């Protein structure tokens with residue numbers, strides 16, 4: 001490697017391989033390449049295994065690479081390269097979008113057999129050579145043994161106007177495990193740029209491996225263990241609800257770059273496609289051409305492109321189970337019409353009726369300038385589940401299906417809706433179609449769909465937004481939520497950028513020291529969330545308890561700490577402290593019941609873990625709560641308890657009136673002195689109060 005003044009060192013072929021090249025007796029005109037000799041192949045294998053990448057120069061020979069380049073230029077002139085798309089989801093085909101500022105190349109995929117495009121057959125010949133090299137490496141590198149398949153060749157041109165490709169890895173996968181594995185094992189890029197100079201930029205910048213995420217690995221282990229618990233009810237299904245939590249834990253990727261590789265003609269770089277080699281293409285100031293091929297691991301590739309059978313079956317199972325629950329609850333409560341049969345307990349569809357809404361504690365009312373809104377007519381504790389609705393359409397975006405097919409599946413589902421539900425669906429907003437135009441199922445979906453269950457866990461929480469002078473609470477949705485929301489400035493910026501509005505909720509309207517204190521809490525929460533996976537095991541319980549205390553002080557739902565709670569459980573299980581793991585699982589279940597309901601996936605997950613570990617642990621002494629009121633604390637927020645306990649006092653026939661409690665939801669309560677929680681003091685969820693200047697608690 002050469003030193004460079006700025007940035008990481010420039011990487012070129014290693015001295016060892018260069019020496020082998022120099023002493024090679026092969027030459028490209030006779031068709032034998034220097035690297036095809038045994039000693040060179042051994043050296044390449046060793047280097048790839050040691051460094052995760054290897055750079056080879058003079059791979060084809062100057063004249064061969066020049067003719068390949070000439071044909072590639074022809075393909076480009078023929079207009080066969082198109083702006084590249086960025087892909088989401090496991091196979092990249094669920095979501096596709098172009099964003100030149102993130103990825104600015106134009107690409108095309110070719111077998112080399114397209115006779116009109118490759119009259120001299122240069123691409124096919126190169127692919128033969130590369131396959132030969134891979135075959136030889138497969139015999140030397142155990143993890144390349146099953147890389148028997150490859151992609152077509154991707155011809156990529158980065159225009160010299162500064163085109164780049166931001167940091168990424170080609171396979172979001174760790175050791176061939178995880179939901180996002182796409183089967184790519186090795187990336188092989190041949191550069192075609194003669195006379196490339198440092199000033200032309202366009203280097204391939206390599207980064208050190210993403211740190212294998214301890215938290216993710218621990219969760220994967222728990223997931224795998226759950227799958228072995230055949231006798232335990234729900235264990236299998238719970239295992240399959242873990243992927244959202246796994247995705248939620250972010251990977252630490254702040255590491256400085258390792259080296260830059262100049263894209264010079266006849267240079268081949270091979271690197272592992274997964275988490276081991278994050279990379280980016282720096283802005284190119286001259287048109288930059290490359291041929292990229294991905295070699296696949298056979299098994300992983302088969303799994304990636306046939307995922308719907310396994311994963312989707314479990315997701316379908318979860319949904320079916322949920323629907324059954326709702327139906328039997330509806331039947332048990334003598335529940336309503338056929339249309340309501342699928343509705344969760346205590347819930348009526350909001351659609352179809354604007355006059356009446358059968359949700360205790362809420363009314364549907366016109367709100368000036370805002371259309372219809374929900375008004376709370378009783379006290380809600382921060383974080384309490386307000387409403388649940390049966391979905392109109394349940395649709396899991398078909399993985400692996402191409403974009404258009406996927407949407408036609410949704411359209412079919414919408415077509416098949418009963419008339420009432422269809423009207424309700426069509427009545428929803430389609431922000432992608434102006435009102436006078438035809439609405440599309442896709443636009444309505446994009447504007448309105450939530451993930452089934454755990455709406456709150458996905459960052460949209462129903463909550464009271466504080467006290468209006470009109471003596472009512474407006475029931476609103478939090479658009480930025482979750483432990484990662486950050487301080488006021490970060491929330492406001494996010495809302496502006498994504499939803500084009502500024503928030504005026506109580507927390508955002510705080511000023512001075514109260515605002516500073518709230519910001520500090522939110523920022524600390526976000527920091528804990530971000531660094532959760534690197535918290536040392538012995539500090540994990542205390543750290544998660546801290547995040548719960550912060551949520552509590554902000555008047556936010558404790559269930560927002562669920563990722564942390566889950567990690568604590570995993571860690572306790574790993575240290576065989578099953579009783580205590582069960583104890584934390586019960587905390588998680590309590591928080592989930594309160595905020596999401598006992599028909600939520602999160603509740604199911606924690607409750608199953610509590611049951612499993614509880615059974616396994618028996619009556620271990622570890623199982624005891626930390627403090628006498630511990631259990632209560634985890635279901636409840638002290639601030640919320642203060643409000644509701646007072647409400648109960650007032651409502652109780654002999655209760656003494658404590659006077660107005662200035663405990664607005666959403667954090668203002670943090671300044672009040674919350675009543676110490678006590679288990680005897682269970683809050684009444686049905687006390688009625690109407691808010692005035694500050695919430696005034698009225699006897700019912």
Ligand SMILES: O=C(O)CCC(=O)C(=O)O
Pocket residue numbers: 156165170189203204279280281290292
């Ligand atoms: O062309 C390069 O150097 C890298 C391109 C790349 O990272 C990709 O296409 O995934």
Ligand SMILES: [Fe+2]
Pocket residue numbers: 168169170279
């Ligand atoms: Fe890449």
